[in-house]
Amino acid sequence: DQQVKQNSPSLSVQEGRISILNCDYTNSMFDYFLWYKKYPAEGPTFLISISSIKDKNEDGRFTVFLNKSAKHLSLHIVPSQPGDSAVYFCAASMGGSQGNLIFGKGTKLSVKP
Amino acid sequence: DTGVSQNPRHKITKRGQNVTFRCDPISEHNRLYWYRQTLGQGPEFLTYFQNEAQLEKSRLLSDRFSAERPKGSFSTLEIQRTEQGDSAMYLCASSLTGTYGYTFGSGTRLTVV
Numbered sequence: 001d002q003q004v005k006q007n008s009p010s011l012s013v014q015e016g017r018i019s020i021l022n023c024d025y026t027n028s029m030f031d032y033f034l035w036y037k038k039y040p041a042e043g044p045t046f047l048i049s050i051s052s053i054k055d056k057n058e059d060g061r062f063t064v065f066l067n068k069s070a071k072h073l074s075l076h077i078v079p080s081q082p083g084d085s086a087v088y089f090c091a092a093s094m095g096g097s098q099g100n101l102i103f104g105k106g107t108k109l110s111v112k113p
Numbered sequence: 114d115t116g117v118s119q120n121p122r123h124k125i126t127k128r129g130q131n132v133t134f135r136c137d138p139i140s141e142h143n144r145l146y147w148y149r150q151t152l153g154q155g156p157e158f159l160t161y162f163q164n165e166a167q168l169e170k171s172r173l174l175s176d177r178f179s180a181e182r183p184k185g186s187f188s189t190l191e192i193q194r195t196e197q198g199d200s201a202m203y204l205c206a207s208s209l210t211g212t213y214g215y216t217f218g219s220g221t222r223l224t225v226v
Contacts, residue, residue, distance in 0.1 A: 029205065
């Protein structure tokens with residue numbers, strides 16, 4: 001049973017517009033959430049994270065929103081750029097272990113010029 | 114330091130053979146992680162080390178798999194008697210204790226024929 005779900009395998013957005021990537025989780029014990037970006041033939045790159053005690057974290061063009069009651073988080077990219085085209089993974093951790101991240105299946109974002 | 118280095122980048126092996134992968138983490142990072150990623154899935158946790166101690170192992174890590182991190186520096190992941198189901202990208206990551214944003218290597222792609 002998947003504990004972290006990314007239900008959209010792909011997303012296509014026009015350059016300059018907002019990209020919204022969604023992630024749902026089932027385990028209420030998760031207390032830390034992360035987003036990673038992955039280009040082909042490279043390992044995932046850490047993008048942004050949020051603790052469960054917050055509902056928003058912003059870093060430049062990237063903002064992550066957390067809705068604990070809905071067990072849902074989203075990544076907003078504004079404005080989207082062609083270089084943002086990649087696979088985005090949502091990941092979650094519990095109990096402060098920092099040892100075991102549980103990843104979703106990823107969403108492939110395509111930003112068109 | 115140029116990041117997390119994994120060797121080899123690609124490995125093709127015949128079923129039943131043993132294979133070994135190497136990971137060199139960022140030098141000041143005391144934590145080292147192994148993940149496996151198959152097509153269409155997110156990375157799945159295998160095991161992690163803090164310094165030379167192996168602190169957590171996933172049930173995915175069958176008795177054919179063994180990981181070591183002698184002297185708390187580089188790590189090796191060995192798969193004995195490989196099976197076709199072992200074909201995957203094996204990712205290594207490292208971090209400092211207290212940080213969640215791992216740095217991943219580019220991975221070793223294993224193909225078992």
